Amino acid sequence: MHTDPPPMPTRAIIYCRISRDREGAGLGVERQREDCEALAQQLGVEVVAVYSDNDLSAYSGKPRPGYESLLEDLRAGKADTVLAWHTDRLHRSPAELETYIDVCEPRGVQTRTVKAGTLDLSTATGRMIARQLGVQARYEVERMVERQKRTRDQMAARGVFFGGRRPFGYEADGVTVREEEAALIREAADAVLAGASLHSIAADWNRRGVLTSTGRQWKGPEVREMLLRPRNAGIVRHRGREAGPAGWPAVLDEPLWRSVVAVLSDPERRTTPGNERRYLGSGLYLCGVCADGTTMRCTTSSTRAGGVMIPSYGCRLRKHLTRRTDPLDDHVVLTILDRVSGPDAAGLLARQPDPVDVAGAQADMRQARAILDQLAAALGAGEMDMQEWRVASQAAKGRLERAEQALAGAVRADPVAALVAAQDPAAAWNGLDLSRQRAVLDALMTVTVLPAPRGRRPGGSYFDPGAVRIDWKR
Structure with missing residues (x-):
């Protein structure tokens, strides 16, 4: 059966893509564009658009903005030809190829490549060839991925650095300590x-x-x-x-x-900065009116003449108790310094827990990992099914988890130690950042703010130390 040759192309769109830009400068895409422009000149066609996706894999399935723009232009009839360096630059997924065929076939859009010739998607034979090339490209990528996975598995087993950017603490080789x-x-x-x-x-x-x-x-x-x-x-x-x-x-x-x-990893640890960390007692001081351990937070509800805002601690839930931050914090700090400067200050240091058998825990971890590796190999070789693997690996996983937990508790730092050991506790306190000062406060005492009568105290101060209850934890 005679078929007419495809019409000569007149308007073309160039598409270029590189999966991994190792040079970081788009040079691979640029070389593809130059070769495609040379092909356009050879065919005598006008290039109406150039689209590229740099450092984007067609295999990954991630959106490719340049490729999507190419399809939009083809649907709009802006070109009758697509120029690419190779067919695998366009697609490496059968589903993606079928979409491309659905766009090109009814519009008579030709695909011409620098390295793989012409794809005539207007005929069954041409579409079959395109699909075969797509399957072959997919197969090659999957084989490459499998090889890379095996290589990385072997590197992990040998403890080899995988490469990539320089890790902080090490030289660029990832091995030499800086x-x-x-x-x-x-x-x-x-x-x-x-x-x-x-x-x-x-x-x-x-x-x-x-x-x-x-x-x-x-x-x-x-x-x-x-x-x-x-x-x-x-x-x-x-x-x-x-x-x-x-x-x-x-x-x-x-x-x-x-x-x-x-x-x-403690879920109770705050991970975002905020007003809580700008003041010594916010979130630590307790409201003496509420009986359920409600904490106080810093507010700016009080004002001086002229509208100057004065930070104050207030109950987190209700407006029944407020206290200015500076006098209260000063009183708490002076109480801490008096305590850590006393003759019995050494007794404030937290008693160290029973020592952890570090060597034993590490040996347990090594043995548990070795058992899990052996079970994984047996599962991969078909010597056991998934249910058998789950049962057999449960004990080793439990042993590994217990060893990790033991090591996680092996080292404890007492925030109070720096003050107790200091020649000048006040200077040592001032040298701590706010988070460490809060850690000392939390380790030593519970501060409960009680209601206080209005007016000045004897001596002219508005602050009443008797309205602050301090319960020592040590």
Whole structure:
């Protein structure tokens, strides 16, 4: 059966794509565009638009803005030809290919490529060839993904650095410790265990000119993410879980790191800054009118003449009790300093819990991981089914979890220790950031604010120390 050759193209749209821009400058896309422009000149067609998607994979399924714009223009009849470097630059998904065929076939749109010739989607044979090329491209990508997964599994088993951007605390090879940054990681870990906030650590580092491994200033969430990394304890993380010992040295002892993780993962810990952290007692002082342990927060309901706002503590639930922040905080601070300066100050230090068998817990973890790896291999080889694997792995998972919990409690920092050991407790107190001062307050005492009579006290002050009850926790 005779078929007429496709009409000569007149208007073309160039589409370029590169899955991973390793050079970071769009050079791969630019080279594709140059080759497609040369093909357009050879065909004698007018290029009406050029679309590209840089560093976007067709296999991933993520939206490609350039590709969507190409389809919109084809639907609008703006071109009769698509020029691409290769068919796999257009699509690597059978579903995506069928949509492309549905757009091109009724409009007689031709597809011409630099490397794979012409796709005639107006004929059954041409569509079959396009589908075969799509299946082949999909197969090649899936094989590549499988190889990459196997390679990364092998690298994880050997404790090899996977590559990527330089991790803070290490050189670009991901293995050699950068000691000045490792010291900062240890400093931050100790600070977190002593009650410091992530925001205060980030602010301190920014004041000192410490930058992230990408040259930016620190923020609280970035400090948290960095401290939670298993690599800090010399542990490889792979497929969302710990995969065993790494081939690089640890900058934190594992018990210390797990204790930091336990603190940062505590759901009771505030993770966003706000008014609560701007005042010493907000969220810690208790309302003496409410009998259910309701805390007080800072408000600005009081005013001086001229409209100057005065911060005050008020009951969180009702407006039945307020107290100015400065006199109350000063009274609490002086009480703390008097206590830590006394002859029995050493008795304030928290009694250390029974020591954790760190070596035993680490041995349990290694053995449990080895058992889980053996069971996973047996499951993959078809030597057991999923139900058998669940039953067999339950004991090893429990053993691993208990060991992790034991190590998470191995290191505890007493926020009061810095004051008790100081020659000048007042200077040491002033040297603490607010989050650590709050940690000291919370560790030492419970402050309950009681109703006070109106008017001046003897001596001319409006503040009544008798309207503040302090119950010592130690």
